[in-house]
Amino acid sequence: MTDDQAPPPKAAPSGGGPVTMATIGRLAGVSQVTVSRALSDPSKVSPATLAKIREAIAVTGFVPNALAGALASRRSRLITALVPSITNIVYAAMIKAFSERIRAHGYQILLSETGLDPADEEMLIETHLSRRPDAMLLTGIHHTPRARRMLLGAGIPVVEVWDITDSPIDLCVGFSHAEAGRAAADYAISAGYVRAGTVSADDERAARRKAAFVARFAPAAEAAIEAVDFDGPASLERGRRGLAELLDARGFAGGVIFCSSDLLAHGVLIEARARGLAVPADIAVIGFGDQDFAAHVEPALTTVRVDRPAFGQAAAEAILARFDGTGPQAPVTDLGFRIVARRSA
C-alpha cells in the first residue's frame, strides 16, 4: 500500500468527508488550485489535465461549494428579493421576469415575503443582507430608517420596484399610483359617469390610487363616493361582497366602481350579473392590472394596464448595468401605465 506516502496534513483518505476540490485534485494528480482554475477558466489549464479533472468530477459527482467561493471572492452571485406576497400574481409575474433575466447572467434569487409590516421587512432585510447578496430588490419605497441605513451600508445595488419616488435608496423602477388613480377618474368622468364607488383590498399603494381617484372624481360627483375597504387580500368573493355592500348597505344607486385589482373587479361583474344588473348601463366597473383574464370575462374589463414583466426586466437591467459599470443610468425609471378601455366601463 502506498498509503503512507499521502501527506499527513489534509483530508480524509477515503469516502469520509465531503468531496472538495482537493479531493478532485488528488484523484487527477494535480493541486487544488488547478481544479479551481479548471472550473473557473478551463482555458488556463492544459487539455490533458482538464480531461483528468473532468473525469474525477464525473466519477465523484463533485459540486463546488459556492459558500466558500463567495467568501473568498467576495461575490456571492446571489441577488435577494423581497415582495409583499408571492401568491399575488402582480408580484409573482414581476419576479418571474426579474429572475429569468438575472439568472441568464449566472445569478440566483433568494426570495422572501414581507407581508404588510415594515418592521418585518426590516428583519428580513437584515437576514437577507447576512447572505451577502451582490444586489437586492425591494418592493415599494417605504422602509424603516434602520433598513435604509443597513442597505446603504451594504454598498450594493438596491432597486425599489413598483412605485416611484424622487429619493430612492439607490435605483427605482415603478410608476405613480396617484397618477393612475387620477387617470381612472378622468376616464370615468369623460365617459359621463356622475356617481362612483370604490372597492379595495388592503394595500398601501391601492389606497393611494383610490385616494387620488376620489379626489379627482369628487368635483364631478352628484353623490358621495362610497368606499368599501377589505382587510385582507383581493379575491373574487370580496369583489362580489364589495358590490353587495355598496348596493345593500351604502345606498349606492349605480354608477362607476373603481376596484383595486382586476380580481375584485371580476367579482363585482359576477355579482352584478347574479343580480340581473346590466354592465355598464347600471354598474360600470374599472379594474386594475390588466391581468390575462381581464380581456376575456363578460363583459371585457376596462382596467389600468401595468406591464408587470417590464418592471422585473427593467429592475434586472438596472442592476446588471451597475455590475458592468455600464453608463451612469438614471436612478429612477418611470414605466407608466395605460387605461385600457373595454366594455365594462
Next chain:
Amino acid sequence: MTDDQAPPPKAAPSGGGPVTMATIGRLAGVSQVTVSRALSDPSKVSPATLAKIREAIAVTGFVPNALAGALASRRSRLITALVPSITNIVYAAMIKAFSERIRAHGYQILLSETGLDPADEEMLIETHLSRRPDAMLLTGIHHTPRARRMLLGAGIPVVEVWDITDSPIDLCVGFSHAEAGRAAADYAISAGYVRAGTVSADDERAARRKAAFVARFAPAAEAAIEAVDFDGPASLERGRRGLAELLDARGFAGGVIFCSSDLLAHGVLIEARARGLAVPADIAVIGFGDQDFAAHVEPALTTVRVDRPAFGQAAAEAILARFDGTGPQAPVTDLGFRIVARRSA
C-alpha cells in the same frame, strides 16, 4: 496615538474594509469569539460585555456574514426549493405555506423555477446544491438519473412534493393524480353523464389525471371522448377556446367537461354563458384545484379539492422532523384529494 499597539496581523485600522466580528470585538474591547458567542448564545457572555458588544453592533450597523458562518459550522440554514412555475397559484400557495413554516425555524428559502424540462431541473439542482442547503424541496417525482445521484450524494433531506411514488429519493408528500382523475370520472358517471370531453393545459401531471379520467369514463361513454390540449399554461382565454374548439370543431354535443384546472373550467363556464348554453344542463364542468374563486363563480364550480397549503406544511414538517431526528416518520405521505360537488356538474 496608540496606533502602534494594535497587533500587526489583522484588519484595517479605520473605515477601510467590511465590518466583521473582529471589528466589533475591537470596538467593545473583546475578542472575535466573544462577539460570536454574544450573537449565538447571549447567556454565555457577561451582561457588561454584552452591552458593549450590542452598542458596537448598533453603531456600526454590523450584519454577520452568514456565508462564513455556514462554511465554518457546515450548516447553511438555507433550504432550496424547485417549482415548475412561481406564477402558478398551485405552486405559489404550496411554497408560501412551506416558507412560513420553515422560516419560523430560522431557515431561508432559495426558490427557482424549473419550467418543464428535466434537463433544466438537473442544472438547477446542481447550482442549488452548490449553495450547500440543509434540505431541498422538489416538485414532482421525475428527475434525471444524475439529478438523483447528486441529491443522494448531498446527504440532506429531500422532499418530493405534489405527486406520489413508492420509491422517493428521500421523503415524499403528495397525492395520486391518477386516482383523482378516476374519482372525477366516477362522479361524472354517477351524476348520469354519458358524454365527456377534456380541456387541459401542458402539464405532465394533468395529463395523467386526464388519461385516468378517460380510461374510467370510457365504458360509460356513448360517444368518443374528445380532448383539447393546449401547449402552454392554463388561462381563462384557453378555457373559452377549449369549449369553442370542442363545440365547433370536434362535434361535441354536450355533456361533462373535465378540465385540468379551475382557471380553464372558469373559461369554459364563461364561454358557455356567452353562447347561451345552460350549465350544467347543456354543458357540465369539473375543474381541478378548488381555488378560492371556484365557489364564487356562476354557477359555482364542481371541482377536485387539493389542500395546497397542507402540502407545503407537510413537506416542512417532514424536513424539520429529519433535522430533529424526531421519529423515523413514514417516507411517503398521501394527502389525498376530495371531489367538491357544486352546481356546475
Next chain:
DNA sequence: TTGTACGCGTTATCAA
C-alpha cells in the same frame, strides 16, 4: 466568563 488556535473550501497573488 473569555481567549487561542485551527479549520471550513474556495479565490487571489505570487512565484516557478
Next chain:
DNA sequence: TTGATAACGCGTACAA
C-alpha cells in the same frame, strides 16, 4: 501551465 501560500469571516475545540 502549475503550485505554494495567504486571505475570506466565522464556528468549534480546548485552554485559561
